[in-house]
Amino acid sequence: MLMSNTARVAKLHYMANGFRVLSPGDHVLCAVTGERIPVDSLRYWSVARQEAYATPEAATKALLEA
Numbered sequence: 527m528l529m530s531n532t533a534r535v536a537k538l539h540y541m542a543n544g545f546r547v548l549s550p551g552d553h554v555l556c557a558v559t560g561e562r563i564p565v566d567s568l569r570y571w572s573v574a575r576q577e578a579y580a581t582p583e584a585a586t587k588a589l590l591e592a
Contacts, residue, residue, distance in 0.1 A: 538578070540571040556580035558588050 536551030545568070553562045557577035570579040572588065579585040 536565050538565075538568075538571075540573050540576050540578070542573055545571065554578040556584055558584040 534551035534553075536547060536554055537549035538545040538554060539548055547565075551565065553564050554568060555561070556563055556579055557572075557575070559580055561580040563578055563580050568578055570582055570585040571577060572579070572585070575588070575592070577588065579588060
């Protein structure tokens with residue numbers, strides 16, 4: 527039976543210029559807000575912390591709190 531990726535959290539490996547899908551899914555969760563981020567809309571992440579962020583403000587907050 528085929529599994530759908532809908533409503534499933536993807537597992538990604540974040541790299542400097544993109545990311546690699548480790549486990550398929552349709553979204554990831556923002557490390558700061560917990561907000562769902564569709565994988566095709568993901569623009570902000572930390573390579574060092576391997577975290578995704580929903581907005582540039584969330585990414586800045588994570589950087590300042592580290």
